[in-house]
Amino acid sequence: MSRPARATAKDVARASGVSQTTVSFVLNGAAGHVSEETRERVREAARTLGYVPNGSAQALRKGASRIVLLNIEGVPTGSSLGSYIRGLDAELASHDHVLLVLHGHLSSQALSDVAQAVSARAVIDLGDAGRADALVTDAETSLDAFSAQAEVPVRYLVERGHRHLANAMPDTPELQALAGLRERLIRQATRSAGLPDCPTLVLPTGLGAAAERLRAFRAEHPAVTAVLAYNDDLAFVTLAAMRHLRLRAPEDLAVIGFDDTPHGSLFSPALTSVHIDAEAIGRIAARKALGLPAPDATPEPARVIVRESA
Incomplete structure (x- = not known):
């Protein structure tokens, strides 16, 4: 037996003898110019027909749509970010929400303007967790989840006899928000492991410049035997610069990346x-953005994917 068709705003308009626009105004509480008699006629028709406004209209009436914004400005693309977005998108979709990803350069005001224009339910701003904006939902937690695995590669290198580690960071300003967080956590992890201070090697992406920077860094820090790179891309730059200087990994310098590309x-x-369960982190972020309890399953612990470079 077929299910009766659900009443629509068009049906309500026909039954009450008004336009669909008037129905929309009345049922969304924006009918200041409509007479009370007409309003009551529309409401009565809606009740008789069993009309229920759709979720988007209800959300807009409350001042929020079913859209969640994700700003990834300054976050390098890679396996972890892609998995994070997949998890975030899938979890939001399961609760009838849509993910809108922004990756251009946006000021705090511009991000706020976009959020207001689409009546965003929440904004997750990975571009700058330091923005003290009420629209930003738990961005720091997501950034921590990407970065707080610093103790995993540090412990791995210590177990292989390394005592003097260096932290390789990019020299691109747009990556400094996440890079700075990673740097602080790696320094904290090395201190907790009882290691000497962890110097930072800032590498450009050009081969010649990177090789010269690495040459100067090794002259200044000859005791360093291993490098923890900000991500896999920077680890590749480090390895290329080493080859340019006729250095071998891991014999002359061990190199470990982050992202498992x-x-x-x-x-x-x-x-x-280092591999992290970024998809699970994305699902948790989605639930927090919607004000839902975190899922029962927790992300798998970060782990080192052991290959040849360290």
Whole structure:
């Protein structure tokens, strides 16, 4: 037996003898210019027909749509970010919400303007967790989840006899929000492990410039035997600069990346990297953005994918 068709705003308009626009105004509480008699006629028709406004209209009446904004300005693309977005998108979709990803350069005001224009339910701003804006929902937690795994590669290197570690960071200003957080956490992890201070190697992406920077860094810090790179891309730059200087990994300098990109195994030497359960982190972020309890399942612990470079 077929289910009766659900009443629509068009049906309510026909039954009450008004336009669909008037029905929309009345049922969304914006009918200041409509007479009380007409309002009551529309409401009565809606009750008789069993009309229920759709979720989007209800959300807009409350001042929020079913859209969640994600700003990824300054966050390098890679396996972890892609998995995070997939988890975030899938969890939001399961609760009838839509994810809108922004990746251009946006000021705090511009981000706020976009959020207001679409009546965003929440904004997750990975571009700058330091923005003290009421629209930003738990961005710091997401950034921590990406970055707070610093103790995993530190412990791995210590177990292999390394005592003097360096932290390789990019020299691109747009990546400084997440890079700065990673740097602080790596320093904290090395201190907790009882290691000497962890100097920072800032590397440009050009091969020649990176090789010269690495040469100068090794002259200044000859005791360093291992480098923890900000991500896999910077680890590749480090390895390329080493090859340019005729240095071997891991014999002369061990290198470990972060992100476990698929092509890490194709590099020579194959890149040792840190893998995180970014999809689960994205699902947790989605539930927090919607004000829902965190899922029962927790993300898998970060782990080192052991290859040849460290």
